[in-house]
Amino acid sequence: MTIFVFVGSLLAAMAMGIPIAFALLASGVALMWHLDLFDAQILAQNVIGGADSFPLLAVPFFMLAGEIMNAGGLSRRIVDFALALVGHVKGGLGYVTIMAGCLLSALSGSAVADAAALTSLLLPMMVSAGHDKARAGGLIAATGVIGPVIPPSIGLVIFGVAANVSISKLFLAAIVPGLLIGGALWLTWAWLVRREKIVPPPARSTAEMLATFRQALWALMLPVIILVGLRMGVFTPTEAAVVAAVYALFVSMAIYRELSWKDLYAVFVNAAKTSAIVMFLIAAAMVSAWLITVADLPSKVVGLLQPFMDNKILLMFAIMVLVMIVGTAMDMTPTILILTPVLMPIVKAAGIDPVYFGVMFIINNSIGLITPPVGTVLNVVAGVGRISMDDVTKGVVPFMIAEFAILFLMVLFPWLVTWPAKFFHG
Numbered sequence: 001m002t003i004f005v006f007v008g009s010l011l012a013a014m015a016m017g018i019p020i021a022f023a024l025l026a027s028g029v030a031l032m033w034h035l036d037l038f039d040a041q042i043l044a045q046n047v048i049g050g051a052d053s054f055p056l057l058a059v060p061f062f063m064l065a066g067e068i069m070n071a072g073g074l075s076r077r078i079v080d081f082a083l084a085l086v087g088h089v090k091g092g093l094g095y096v097t098i099m100a101g102c103l104l105s106a107l108s109g110s111a112v113a114d115a116a117a118l119t120s121l122l123l124p125m126m127v128s129a130g131h132d133k134a135r136a137g138g139l140i141a142a143t144g145v146i147g148p149v150i151p152p153s154i155g156l157v158i159f160g161v162a163a164n165v166s167i168s169k170l171f172l173a174a175i176v177p178g179l180l181i182g183g184a185l186w187l188t189w190a191w192l193v194r195r196e197k198i199v200p201p202p203a204r205s206t207a208e209m210l211a212t213f214r215q216a217l218w219a220l221m222l223p224v225i226i227l228v229g230l231r232m233g234v235f236t237p238t239e240a241a242v243v244a245a246v247y248a249l250f251v252s253m254a255i256y257r258e259l260s261w262k263d264l265y266a267v268f269v270n271a272a273k274t275s276a277i278v279m280f281l282i283a284a285a286m287v288s289a290w291l292i293t294v295a296d297l298p299s300k301v302v303g304l305l306q307p308f309m310d311n312k313i314l315l316m317f318a319i320m321v322l323v324m325i326v327g328t329a330m331d332m333t334p335t336i337l338i339l340t341p342v343l344m345p346i347v348k349a350a351g352i353d354p355v356y357f358g359v360m361f362i363i364n365n366s367i368g369l370i371t372p373p374v375g376t377v378l379n380v381v382a383g384v385g386r387i388s389m390d391d392v393t394k395g396v397v398p399f400m401i402a403e404f405a406i407l408f409l410m411v412l413f414p415w416l417v418t419w420p421a422k423f424f425h426g
Contacts, residue, residue, distance in 0.1 A: 005034045006288070006295075010338075020334050021277075021284040028287035035295055046290050051283040054238060055167060058157045060275035061241035065248045066113040067271045069104075072252020072259040074219040075117040078103045081216035088203035091193035093126045094139055095186065101143030102182045105150035106223030107244075111332075111369050115144030115377045119384040130198045133387060138395025141381045142185055142403060145366040148332065150178035152226055152240060155332055155362045158282065160237075162289070162340040165354045167237040168230050174359045175227075177410060177417055181363070184402040192398060218251045278333055285337030305346060315350050316357075316411045319343060320364055324404070327368020331376055335365050356417050360410060367403050370396050 009030035013023035025047075032038040069075050082099040086092050097118060104114045118140045126136035148155035151171035160167035204212075225247065226240045235243060252259035259267070308315040326335055340361075347357045369377040372393050382392045410416045 006031050006291075020331065021281045024281070024284040024288050024334065024338070028284075028291055031288070031291045031295065035291070037291075037294070042290075043287060046287040047283045049286060051279050051286075053161055055157060055161045055236075056279070056282065058152075058167075058238045058241035059154055059278055060271065061238075061245045062152055062154050062157070063110060063113075063275050063278075064268070064271040065107070065241065065244040066110045067267045067274075068245065068248040068252055068259065069107050069219070070113060070117050071263060071267050072248060073256045074107065074222075074248060074251060075104055076121060077212070077216040077219050077256075078107075079118075079121050081212045081220075084204045084209045084212040088200050090198070090200055091131075091189060091196065092200050093122065093129055093131065094136070094189040094193060097122050097126075097136075097139055097143050098182055098185050098189065101140075101146050102150060102179065103220070103223075105147045105178065106152075106226075107219065107248075110154055111144045111147040111366060111377050112380050114147040115141060115380045116384050118144060119381050123381075123385045129200075131193075131196070132395070133385075134391035134395035135192065136395070137381050137385050137387045137392045138397070138399055139185070139189060140385075141370050141375075141377050141392060141396045142399030143182075144377045144381070145369050145403070146178055146181055148366045148369075149174050149181060149359075149363055151175065151223075151230075152237070152244065153362065154278070155336060155365060156358065157237060158278075158333060158336050159340060159358050159362055162337055163344045163354060163358060165358050169355045170358050170362075171230055171237060172227070173355050173417060174362070177359055177363060177406075180406050180410075180416065181403055184406045185399055188399055188402040218255050222247055281333050282337060285334060288338060289341045309346075309350055312350055312352055312414075313411060315346075316352065316360065316414075317408070319346075320360065320407065320411055323361060323364040324368070324371075327365055328371045330368075332365045332369055335368065336361070353414075353418060356414055359417050360407065363403075363407055363410075367400060367407065370400055 006027055010023055010027035013026040014020065018026065029038065029043070032043070079096065079100045082096040082103070086095040086099065089095065100122070101114060101118060104117060119137070123133075123136055123140060127133050147153070151174055153171065153174060156170040156174060157167055159165070160170050222244060226244060229235050229243065230237065230240060249259075305315060305318060308318050323335070323339065326339065343361070344354070347354060369375060372378065372389075375393070378389060378392050378396065381387065382389050
């Protein structure tokens with residue numbers, strides 16, 4: 001009955017069109033009434049306490065870094081560098097999209113920011129080159145969801161705080177899985193464009209490639225600084241977010257000089273608005289997280305998953321299918337905040353590595369950003385690229401299948417995540 005009250009009230013609130021943060025508060029209040037625990041002070045304390053977290057400071061700073069990179073020319077130079085390397089091969093603009101997406105993922109950590117940047121920069125070029133607009137939009141959307149996987153990742157930060165798992169270990173463990181997803185997109189695109197009759201542009205000269213590399217070098221240094229700093233213990237993930245924002249600001253204003261003082265206000269306002277949405281979601285979800293613990297919902301879910309508890313692979317498969325279904329109807333952040341307190345006790349009881357589970361959980365949630373009907377990244381690509389949602393959805397299907405294939409391959413072979421993770425963080 002407790003599970004029914006929580007899930008039923010949440011779904012009812014969402015069906016009424018109530019924003020997800022307020023729907024989470026409504027489901028928390030309903031659960032309070034059901035448990036005879038309603039107290040406005042407890043509600044207020046959990047909302048305030050939910051946002052009062054030092055590690056969560058990484059979220060607004062990474063979002064600010066992403067805004068600065070897009071406005072300050074870092075993203076464009078990354079795309080130019082990828083164009084110089086592989087733009088001349090058959091289907092080269094698709095490979096440029098994947099390369100640029102992986103590099104941008106190591107800069108911003110936001111799927112929405114990456115997808116918007118890639119769409120505005122590359123979609124017109126792909127269409128003018130003769131590629132199908134829907135397929136090109138689908139590839140860009142599928143590439144955008146690598147953003148929350150390859151560190152720095154806002155999704156991993158939120159999961160690390162909610163699950164009390166080392167964010168540094170999550171960051172380092174997610175590098176190889178993110179690159180595997182990029183590789184799957186590369187192979188899928190190669191298969192799809194093999195019969196296209198598109199004449200690629202001529203290859204760039206070595207001098208031109210070196211020139212684009214020099215231009216992009218300042219942007220390419222940022223992920224190196226962050227990963228080396230985390231691995232060597234120079235700074236925490238929260239401090240890394242500040243380093244990313246300050247570094248991006250310095251490069252944009254002092255090196256590239258594409259960001260002026262008068263542009264800063266709009267950049268900070270955009271970052272503040274996005275951060276406020278995410279932080280309010282987190283604060284609202286903490287009410288439900290506290291009540292989930294008080295109501296002992298995890299033990300009830302353990303009972304439902306009991307047949308799988310003795311087999312880690314079957315259990316992970318069942319959990320991934322559950323998250324995949326939830327991801328079709330709910331955005332990434334609320335899914336993380338709602339399911340993490342429910343699933344973590346199950347994962348620990350089954351003896352599954354929390355870092356491995358966290359990476360898999362975030363990958364699944366990331367792919368949920370391109371699964372209809374919600375598909376936040378699909379909406380971004382459709383809006384920025386002026387494509388219908390139906391066309392983008394059709395275009396993304398083969399790439400989404402490839403990403404889910406990699407996800408379930410890592411369920412069958414956990415060492416694909418655990419071995420690189422142990423290599424990176426010892």
